[in-house]
Amino acid sequence: MVTSHPDPLNAPVERPDALAVTIYRWGRDHALLLDSIFAGVLLVLLGAASAFIADLPGLVVATLTIAPLAVRRRYPIAVLVWTLVMSIVQLVVVPIPLPGNIAQAVVIYTVAANVASFGVRSATLVAALVGSLLAGFRWSTPPDYGRHALAAAAVLAVLAALVWVIGNLVRGREENLRQLAGAVVQLEQGRRRLELFVAQRERVSAAREIHDIVAHSLTVVIVQADGAAYAAANADRWHRTQAREVLDVIGATARSALAEVRTVVDVLRDVDTRDVDTVSGASHDGQATGAELGRLVDSVRAAGVPVEFDSHPATFDALPFRLRFVVLRAVQESLTNVLKHAGSPVNAQVAIECTADDLCLRIVDDGPGRHVDEPATGTGAGHGLAGMRERVHELGGQFRAEHRPVRGFEVTVVIPLNTTVGERSAA
Template sequence: MIVRRTMFGRPLRGVAFDVAVSALVALVSLTAAVNQPGGWAATLVGVAMAVALLFRRTHPGAVTVAVAALALVQVVARWGPLVYDVAVLITLYSVVKYGRRLRDGVLAGGVAAVGVLLAAAQTPGVVQWWVTALWYGLVTGAVWLVALNVRTRRLYVLSLEERATTLEREREAESRAAVAEERTRIARELHDVVAHSMAVMIVQADGARFMLDRDPEQARTAVKVVADTGRQALEEMRRLVGVLRDAGPTGAGDSAVPAEPEHRRLTLVDLADLLARFRDAGLSIRHTVTGDAPALPPGLELTVYRVVQEALTNALKHAGVGAHVDLALAYTADAVVVRAADDGRGRPVVSPAPSGGHGLLGMRERVTVYDGSLTAGPRTGGGWQLEARLPLPSGPATEVIAA
């Protein structure tokens, strides 16, 4: 950690340098008080210029006006150029370098040019006045150009620092947005795991309790489904909790985005296992696939899987065990369409499974990520139907994770 000492809200080194410059100009004025034209009156003018130099960084425009007014007093008194007039060059340098607008430096340069002519006219010597004016002009112009170069470099460095600060803020904002998006994805995945799995387990547990005395074999089958579903849910929960555990604080310069889970994501290959679990849970499912399945982005595959999972879970919860479900997966030239319809004629469960109230909303949000559409509602002949249409990517598949 770098500790910068300050005085009056300014860096201590800058204050010390300005005090040294001001003291040097005042010392020169006091030293030449006896021999210089104007005597102590001229010395007071030089000391006033030295005091004004203390504020050359914070108020360069005001200091320039003050020094120019004091130099005008010197010209009117016809004292000629004196040693402490170096304060004029220091002021010119300061207003060009530290002025808010370059226009102030240009105006100060014009005033300095007039001062050069007046100083040359009052300088005693054997050469012609224009030669002296040329010399003064070269010195003054060199000071102005050096100040302009330093100003340009200073503003360039400030712009780089500001750009770096802006990029840092943008990077932090993007990191926070990525973290929020990942948390949203995990929350929705948790809903899918908990709500769907628990719904199946509750329905099967109630059925096992109801059939325990009447049909022990069917009750054992229901208990097995509960155990298998619980294991599957536990495995997915471990995967998601692992993501949260890996999303701890990172080192400096590292992104705060949670790491992706090491386990593979669910794909359409896993639909067979999903359908098998729901068949074991008591649904009668007819699964048809039409069209050639193209290579889908992982996020789109996960969305199709979750839509099918939600549709079957709703059928089991509301239509009941023994209901028949027609599940169709159609691949067209520009979209993949999921249709699920149940007859609503399953065996009523002992007690209805609780609903989280976010199933259809979650499906709609998933589908919306891919500019798709979702329709769901009761069928005319009884039961429930659902259709989700997901447009296929027009270009190369990109990694988009629907959550």
């Protein structure tokens, strides 16, 4: 089996050794042509030298040994078998070493550097060592025939082993480059998957923010518009002042929602903004404040739902921004659900309490209706409560939404104040 080596050097940057890299790649891509030229040069030089030393048998043996080097990298195992056969033939018909025997060292190197099978490479080394021993005894002459034969065999064996080791080192280097190239490809694929994952999280987060903004604002607008339409059609007297108040609430709610949606869209348009927390907290530090929370509660009151708000603005503003943002969205979504699902009559209560370790948020209503976007267990697939749960869990907190025993609905949020997410987002 011959190993194939993908290109690990296709770097798009300028390299100081660009010429060497170009030559290496050309030689690898044109292996057959380069090996043919190499075999031709050896045949001319070493074939003539072998003929000069051993006449016609030397020329024939050298030619048949050197010529297959033209396909040594394409068919290394076949060339190895052929070289073994020619080595046996040479030991039989030519009693002396030939310059063409250099081809045998080239074949040993080729197999060690290009064949993946360790068994084949090991068999090549064994054959080279046995051949060195046989050649030492075949080519040795008296006196001291045995000592000269062993010395020659030892020299040939050391040279063969050295060539084999060099070939294995080259094969190991090529294998390392191949694995490095594969690792680079996997790293690039991982980077692209991460970018896709971040982009998907940004879209999901933006959709979640826009859902909360639009759902709350449209609910307030619809309640105000329906109330105004009913009053205009059925009330004995409907003063301009009342109409102006309703329209003011509708206009302010719509303008606030438009500004918040624009903020989210602006964040998504910023190509340098890749942090999902930035999208989730698309508001600037000037938002998600106690004053904004108060305006949110006032808008619900203006829609006709009495809301008892138990929190000091200074305490809320002292919290990390990410924590304030999650609390603001939780209150917004919960009061929106009160407007949409609680029915009438209804009263709501919002309480924010900070202990030494946790922030506790509780939103309760006593309406007769059912919050249809989420079962009583708080584990359904409604977008509003699901979005709240995701935000709370990102901060390591606990979220609970359930129906009260008699009537009404309750949302409870507990978030640790030492959450690293909150601290990081506030930085």
